[in-house]
Amino acid sequence: xxxxxxxxxxxxxxxxxxxxxxxxxxxxxxxxxxxxxxxxxxxxxxxxxxxxxxxxxxxxxxxxxxxxxxxxxxxxxxxxxxxxxxxxxxxxxxxxxxxxxxxxxxxxxxxxxxxxxxxxxxxxxxxxxxxxxxxxxxxxxxxxxxxxxxxxxxxxxxxxxxxxxxxxxxxxxxxxxxxxxxxxxx
Numbered sequence: 001x002x003x004x005x006x007x008x009x010x011x012x013x014x015x016x017x018x019x020x021x022x023x024x025x026x027x028x029x030x031x032x033x034x035x036x037x038x039x040x041x042x043x044x045x046x047x048x049x050x051x052x053x054x055x056x057x058x059x060x061x062x063x064x065x066x067x068x069x070x071x072x073x074x075x076x077x078x079x080x081x082x083x084x085x086x087x088x089x090x091x092x093x094x095x096x097x098x099x100x101x102x103x104x105x106x107x108x109x110x111x112x113x114x115x116x117x118x119x120x121x122x123x124x125x126x127x128x129x130x131x132x133x134x135x136x137x138x139x140x141x142x143x144x145x146x147x148x149x150x151x152x153x154x155x156x157x158x159x160x161x162x163x164x165x166x167x168x169x170x171x172x173x174x175x176x177x178x179x180x181x182x183x184x185x186x
Contacts, residue, residue, distance in 0.1 A: 053175035075109025125153035136165040
């Protein structure tokens with residue numbers, strides 16, 4: 001009986017130790033890019049919590065993440081989006097492999113997010129439209145909005161024909177609030 005209790009205690013200790021390891025690893029991974037995100041977000045005049053939330057949703061802070069549609073890196077930037085960023089910012093000789101670099105990926109992704117925020121700045125909630133733009137593509141958002149330039153964010157979410165885009169918007173906004181509240185409570 002004592003042997004079983006000792007074995008059970010050992011298993012519990014191992015599980016607690018493993019859970020602690022996973023938590024510390026997650027915190028390191030999550031906070032590893034905070035300074036870089038804050039710097040680049042400020043440069044592009046984008047809320048740092050929003051950028052961090054996009055990174056969380058896109059890659060879970062894994063700079064080596066690769067998506068099923070050819071996107072990669074922390075912010076899951078497509079090669080053609082990287083090329084748009086490079087052309088707009090004067091980056092000569094751009095190659096999509098540059099997007100594996102965390103700084104370059106966050107630069108290109110934040111720049112692209114900023115394009116969406118600018119494009120939809122007249123709407124009631126530009127972030128919702130910009131996140132749909134980031135995840136669903138600008139052409140889809142233009143199609144969803146159509147000629148209704150007074151469309152609200154809730155109306156947009158109700159007509160999006162790709163449920164994953166609505167889930168994306170909701171998840172990013174929830175992460176953003178979590179990060180903002182965490183910083184405020186420090």
